[in-house]
Amino acid sequence: MSARLLDDRNYDDLEYIYRIEIERSTFLTLEDRTYLEWIKAIIDFYQYDSKCEAISSLENILLKVSSNTLIYLKALNTLSNFYSLVGREQEYEANYSHLIELYQTKNLDHQEFLFGYIRVRYNYAHYLVSKEKYNEAIQEALETIELCKQRQTSYQLAPLLILVGNAGAKFLDREQVKNYYIEARELCKIYNNPLMLMKIENYLKELDTV
Incomplete structure (x- = not known):
């Protein structure tokens, strides 16, 4: 708990x-x-x-x-x-x-180690965003998303997708950014995360007004 x-x-x-x-x-x-x-x-x-x-x-x-x-x-x-x-x-x-x-x-077949490793890399991507190192942040987040998909886990996947969407606003095509938000939104619906879902809906509304 x-x-x-x-x-x-x-x-x-x-x-x-x-x-x-x-x-x-x-x-x-x-x-x-x-x-x-x-x-x-x-x-x-x-x-x-x-x-x-x-x-x-x-x-x-x-x-x-x-x-x-x-x-x-x-x-x-x-x-x-x-x-x-x-x-x-x-x-x-x-x-x-x-x-x-x-x-x-560590053996990342063990869930505790896998989740811990994903968390560390997500935190680092978030840190890079705070330093306005957006390209590096996107690279870190995308590598971690790939790890999640390889390991078939959704742990921190929605926050990582949101991070790419937010950090990529200056570099990525608008539709690409939107797709990252939509993928994150679907995960939040599946795993019942209403607070994060609300944030994503706001990001999508802001994107539609640009």
């Missing part, structure tokens, strides 16, 4: 579940405790604007868990996102390179 809440950025419900887990967490493994620390850092950063504390917490997690573990990859990816959001771009880019190296050693 927490994975879905994270994908939906539903931090209110995520915090509610976190509180329940903390209250009954008498006998937790190190990995479970670390997972809850990771969740708390996300809540602190986005819900309470405690950015420094959240970043420190994740940096400490990375010092005490093995880089071979899934929670290490999750924490490193989240820390990378935090770095990019507070303007620590060199550290973000170093972490991104490290994440790619780590995922190259």
Whole structure:
């Protein structure tokens, strides 16, 4: 459930579940405790604007868990996102390179690793858009879309298609952009994502008024 809440950025419900887990967490493994620390850092950063504390917490997690573990990859990816959001771009880019190296050693037949890798690459494409590196962002997103199709997963596929549509507005033919939005819209209908569907409908309306 927490994975879905994270994908939906539903931090209110995520915090509610976190509180329940903390209250009954008498006998937790190190990995479970670390997972809850990771969740708390996300809540602190986005819900309470405690950015420094959240970043420190994740940096400490990375010092005490093995880089071979899934929670290490999750924490490193989240820390990378935090770095990019507070303007620590060199550290973000170093972490991104490290994440790619780590995922190259993983078996992407395992869903957790596959989804994590797709998430890292989507985040990087999003980062490139924020730096107005639109061609590079489109290239990164298209490669990741191809990976999704090869692996027969729809995970992050709609956001990737939207990203290509948005980033390609300056370079791609209007019909090409529209097709990316339409493909994303169909996925949102299939997987019942009304919030993203609303965004796509707005993008399509804006495109029709151009």
